[in-house]
Amino acid sequence: MIEKERRVPEIIMQLHALLRRIPEMVHGREKAASELNKPKAGFIGEQKLDYYLDFLDEKKYRIFHGLRLSNRKQFFHTDTLLLTKRFAMILKVKNWNGTFILEPNFHQLIRIHNEKEEAFHDPISQAEHQSRQLKKRLAANGFPDIPIEFDVFISSPSTIKKSPSKQTSSKILHAHRLLSKLTSIEKSYSIERLNEKQIKKLAIHY
Known part of the structure; x- marks a missing residue:
């Protein structure tokens, strides 16, 4: 059941509105269009999931x-949160193209696309941080301790991932692996931590 719908991020609507007001060939339009690309690509990736x-x-x-x-x-932000009576799971979504190499020793990710290299923050560390923050918030609001899983999902099936660490690589999956990963997680947690009343209270709370 969807408790909170996915909405177009405010930054995308703001940049679209700005572009409509800036005439073609006017200084600043190209920069605004470039700034729109990243959040727009991210939102499209989330929709694919x-x-x-x-x-x-x-x-x-x-x-x-x-x-x-x-x-x-x-403040902290989650792309998508799944909640069950037995566990919760944070889904961090990336709409990447090309090849990316995760370097766990340096906690960074290198993306190679169109013969260009770019460095990004380690998305696994970001998702792990979100899980810790969520656990603190739940505890502060009187909810029972519940396991919180987290994974990074790549929406583009053509993206190639590389990592020297099998453990690290298993935390970054293509979107089509979501259902099989959840099946595996369900087998790990058999004890119900939340009852229906607590689930409903949490849904209203958030």
């Missing part, structure tokens, strides 16, 4: 898209 989410049992899974939560002074 929705295809696989549609196969989940609505009675078992509660789905929250685009949560922006706070722990006092700090």
Whole structure:
């Protein structure tokens, strides 16, 4: 069941509105168009993952898209959160093209696309940080301790991933692996940590 729908990020709507106001060939339009590409690509990637989410049992899974939560002074964002009575799972979505190499020793990712190399923050560390923040927030609001899994999902099937670490590589998956990964996780957690009343309370809370 979808508890929070996926919405177009505000930054995308703002940049689209800005581009409509800037005439062609005017200085600044190209920069605005370039700034739009990244969040737009990210949102498209998240929408691609929705295809696989549609196969989940609505009675078992509660789905929250685009949560922006706070722990006092700090805010954190999750692309998609799956909640069950036995565990929760954070899905971090990347709409990457080309080849990427994850370097766990340096906690960074190198993407090679169109003969160009770019460095990014390690998405696994980012998802792990989100899981810790979510656990703190749940505890602060009186919810029982519940296992929180996290994985990074690549929406483009043509993207090539490389990593010297098998453990690290197993945390970054193509989107079509989502259902099989959830099946594996379900086998690991047999104890219900949340009852239906707590699930409903949490859904209202967020």
